[in-house]
Amino acid sequence: MNKAVEVKNVVKVYGGVVRALNGVDLDVDEGSVYALLGPNGAGKTTLIRVMTTQLRPNEGYVKVFGYDVVNQASKVRELIGYVPQEVSLWSDLTGYENLLIYAKIYGIPKDVRKRVVEEVLDFMGLKEAANRLVRTYSGGMIRRLEIASAVMVKPKLMVLDEPTIGLDPSARKSVWERIISCKKEFGVTVFFATHYMDEADKYADRISLMSSGKIITSGTPEELKALAGGDKVLLKVSNVSETLSTLSKLNYVVVSKVNNGEVEFIVNRSAEALPKVLKELMSNGVEVDEIKIHEASLDEVFIKLTGRSALQEVGRIKEVISARRMIRRGG
Ligand SMILES: Nc1ncnc2c1ncn2[C@@H]1O[C@H](COP(=O)(O)OP(=O)(O)OP(=O)(O)O)[C@@H](O)[C@H]1O
Numbered sequence: 012m013n014k015a016v017e018v019k020n021v022v023k024v025y026g027g028v029v030r031a032l033n034g035v036d037l038d039v040d041e042g043s044v045y046a047l048l049g050p051n052g053a054g055k056t057t058l059i060r061v062m063t064t065q066l067r068p069n070e071g072y073v074k075v076f077g078y079d080v081v082n083q084a085s086k087v088r089e090l091i092g093y094v095p096q097e098v099s100l101w102s103d104l105t106g107y108e109n110l111l112i113y114a115k116i117y118g119i120p121k122d123v124r125k126r127v128v129e130e131v132l133d134f135m136g137l138k139e140a141a142n143r144l145v146r147t148y149s150g151g152m153i154r155r156l157e158i159a160s161a162v163m164v165k166p167k168l169m170v171l172d173e174p175t176i177g178l179d180p181s182a183r184k185s186v187w188e189r190i191i192s193c194k195k196e197f198g199v200t201v202f203f204a205t206h207y208m209d210e211a212d213k214y215a216d217r218i219s220l221m222s223s224g225k226i227i228t229s230g231t232p233e234e235l236k237a238l239a240g241g242d243k244v245l246l247k248v249s250n251v252s253e254t255l256s257t258l259s260k261l262n263y264v265v266v267s268k269v270n271n272g273e274v275e276f277i278v279n280r281s282a283e284a285l286p287k288v289l290k291e292l293m294s295n296g297v298e299v300d301e302i303k304i305h306e307a308s309l310d311e312v313f314i315k316l317t318g319r320s321a322l323q324e325v326g327r328i329k330e331v332i333s334a335r336r337m338i339r340r341g342g
């Protein structure tokens with residue numbers, strides 16, 4: 012598998028004091044979707060700025076498709092479509108006008124510029140809204156327009172910093188549908204930073220958990236959730252002792268609690284394991300009256316490994332959310 016991004020022992024210190032990145036290593040496979048998950052101040056944006064050639068690392072290196080971000084910065088910039096955490100549009104221009112400016116900046120030849128802009132607006136589901144001022148757009152439309160500006164040049168790597176920050180669930184979904192269609196349509200590799208656990212879980216092939224400038228652990232969503240210790244399943248059963256005897260023969264199940272008529276156990280990937288467990292119980296004459304499942308979440312893993320949640324919306328994140336709200340009010 013070719014590497015789209017290689018990050019090796021990267022250190023970034025701001026102003027000689029703030030160690031925002033403290034020895035970061037990660038590899039992104041070509042064609043994959045990779046999530047960088049971490050709370051406020053973890054260093055996600057700093058890593059993205061190094062990756063996109065905006066900041067030089069103090070130590071270590073980053074390569075994008077084999078090109079060094081310091082020594083071959085202009086080559087790296089040709090390969091990347093970047094959607095920053097901050098608002099990157101003019102609210103008093105239309106969506107069409109915004110993209111026309113970006114098309115000029117990216118050096119798209121004049122004779123094809125209009126066609127490229129129209130195509131990308133259509134692709135991002137913004138055709139109808141193309142001639143409206145951006146300040147009348149919803150948060151999801153604004154984000155899709157920003158993504159449109161980044162995909163106009165058909166990048167090999169799309170880098171998105173908090174792509175759905177502050178959006179409601181349906182807008183988040185519409186943004187993700189477009190990102191996924193970029194991947195399907197032209198095979199782009201996607202690297203995104205987020206503090207939304209569910210998004211990393213749902214859309215990423217691989218996730219790195221980041222805290223205080225370090226990668227705590229990396230893996231597939233399933234591998235990481237297994238670190239939480241598995242899913243908890245509670246069964247209300249007709250016969251507790253027969254249930255216990257059946258479960259004791261299943262090596263992938265660990266009984267954690269027994270109450271009056273109830274048995275609680277821990278199992279990895281309950282969605283796959285539970286049908287097998289129920290079949291065993293039924294064949295031993297046990298009737299199951301009620302099932303409660305508590306699936307392990309990435310947030311539990313994060314809390315377990317770092318002692319804190321990645322979900323807080325404080326500091327910078329809060330500022331970005333309010334800036335995004337302001338643009339919609341025309342402020
Ligand atoms: N220009 C800067 N000068 C000094 N310190 C900075 C600068 N930019 C970021 N920092 C500090 O570096 C650390 C990492 O910040 P960074 O913005 O990379 O985190 P983040 O994970 O993107 O956070 P958020 O979720 O709030 O966007 C924080 O302690 C932050 O205060």
Ligand SMILES: [Mg+2]
Nearest residue numbers: 055056057096
């Ligand atoms: Mg950030």
